[in-house]
Amino acid sequence: MSSARAGLRAPEANRSNALHPGAWWVWALGLGTAASRTTNPLLLGLLVGVAGYVVAARRSEAPWARSYGAFVKLGLFVLGIRLVFAVFLGSPIPGSHTLFTLPDVDLPEWAQGVRIGGRVTAETLVFALYDGLKLATLLICMGAANALANPARLLKSLPGALYEAGVAVVVALTFAPQLIADLQRLRAARRLRGRPDRGIRGLLQVGLPVLEGALERSVALAAAMDARGYGRTAAVPPLVRHTTSALTLGGLIGVCAGTYGLLAAEGAGFGLPVLLVGVGAALGGLWLGGRRSVRTRYRPDVWGVRAWLVSGSGAAVAALMIRFASTDPAGLHPGVVPLVAPTLPLWPAACVLLGLLPAFVAPSPAAALSPRGPRSPRSPRKEAR
Known part of the structure; x- marks a missing residue:
């Protein structure tokens, strides 16, 4: 029995079975797509719970993995701002259950349709x-992808045509966590020395070392990129360059037009074909653009069976939620006028629970990999020292 349980248990992460970082983003985008198809607070809360459970089960101890809490706080902040705007600026939703009345501000004629203050109803809130x-659920799902996917490994997996833009995005995303880590380290050092670390005075005295450290990291990063030949490209014929630009631009236009067709009620017939053609053209342009890149990849990440299961679970949640949005709109969008209590539809809730699959099939983060690979164990002589 114990051997059977060990066979079903997810293995610890190592270089051979490490999950592809793109699988986490596909999974998170699937949950975000499902969240965009419903306003039922019970289903949205279930999506947040699924994302939080997977993050708690498969998050590593890396600095970038601590960003999930910041996204949760940002989602709560956005929710609070939305409620404040509804109270003070009103809402187009009519209502008969008045909660309280604020002083009304008279606006000029050119501001017709905008009100400040007035009657606040339960339907509006x-x-x-x-x-x-x-919107908060969408932010939390994106925070789950940021906490689970290694940005350095994700950069290695980008196509050659997107490598330069990917470097800029990764540097921008990792600058804030490194800045916060430096700030916490310097504040702890000042507390150990008995110096103040709070208030305006403490912030001013800590700010200069933090900026100095950020500048040193930027110079070291520029030197490392120059030493590795970053930015050098191979010569390609002019016809290939023009074809790459035409395919990429046309593919992006096709993706935008197809997405609009899927979202609009009148474009359901042409939306999906145009979207597929646009995606194909864009992928062709990226493949041709990658021929200009002369970089090589050391130990590229493999999209294995577990990556298919993780990404497939998110895609299944999105597809099923889109299906239920057309077959059961009342369950996914509870009524506001008249005001009714939301109910939990069983089949959509069951499909949301498919998003828990990564918590059981993804490799355990106990032996999480760094961008340079696992560290070799120290020798007994080094340990004695």
Whole structure:
């Protein structure tokens, strides 16, 4: 029995079975797509719970993995701002259950349709709560991808045509966590020396070393990139360059037009074909653009069976939620006028639970990999020293 349980248990992460970082983003985007298709607070809360459980089960101890809490706080902040705007600026939703009345501000004629203050109804607050909760859930799902996917390994997996833009994005995303880590380290050092670390005075005295450290890291990064030949490209014929530009630009236009067709009620017939053609053209342009890149990849990440399971679970949640949005709109969008209590639809809730699959099939982060690979064990002589 113990051997059977060990065979079903997810293995510890190592270089051979490390999960592809793109799988985490596909999974998170699937949950975000499902969140965009419903305003039911019970389903949105279930999506947040699924994302939080997977992050708690498969998050490593890396500095970038601590960003999930910041995204949760940002989602709560956005929800609060949405409620404040609904109270002071009103809402187009009519209502008959008046909660309180604020002083009304008279606006000029050119500001017709905008009001400040006035009557605040329960329908207005509930509509704002549903709307803000959907946006907060989207932010939390993106925070789960940031906490689970290694940005350095994700950069290695980008196509050659997107490598330069990917470096800029990764540097921008990792600058803030490194800055916060430096600030915490310097504040701890000042507390050990008995110096103040709070208030304006402590912040001013800590700010200069933090900026100095950021400048040193920037110079070291520029030197490392120059030493590795970053920015050098291979010569390609002019016809290939023009074809790459035409395919990429046309593919992006096709993706935008196809997405609009899928979202609009009148474009359901042409939306999916145009989207598929646009995606194919964009991928062709990226493949041709990658011929200009002369970089090589050391130990590229493999998209294995577990990556297919993780990404497939997120895609299944998105597809099923889109299906239920057309077959059961009342369950996914509870009524506000008249005001009714939301109910939990069983089948959509069951499909959301498919998003828990990565918590059981993804490799355990106990032996999480750094961008340079696992460290070799120290010898007994070094340990004695």
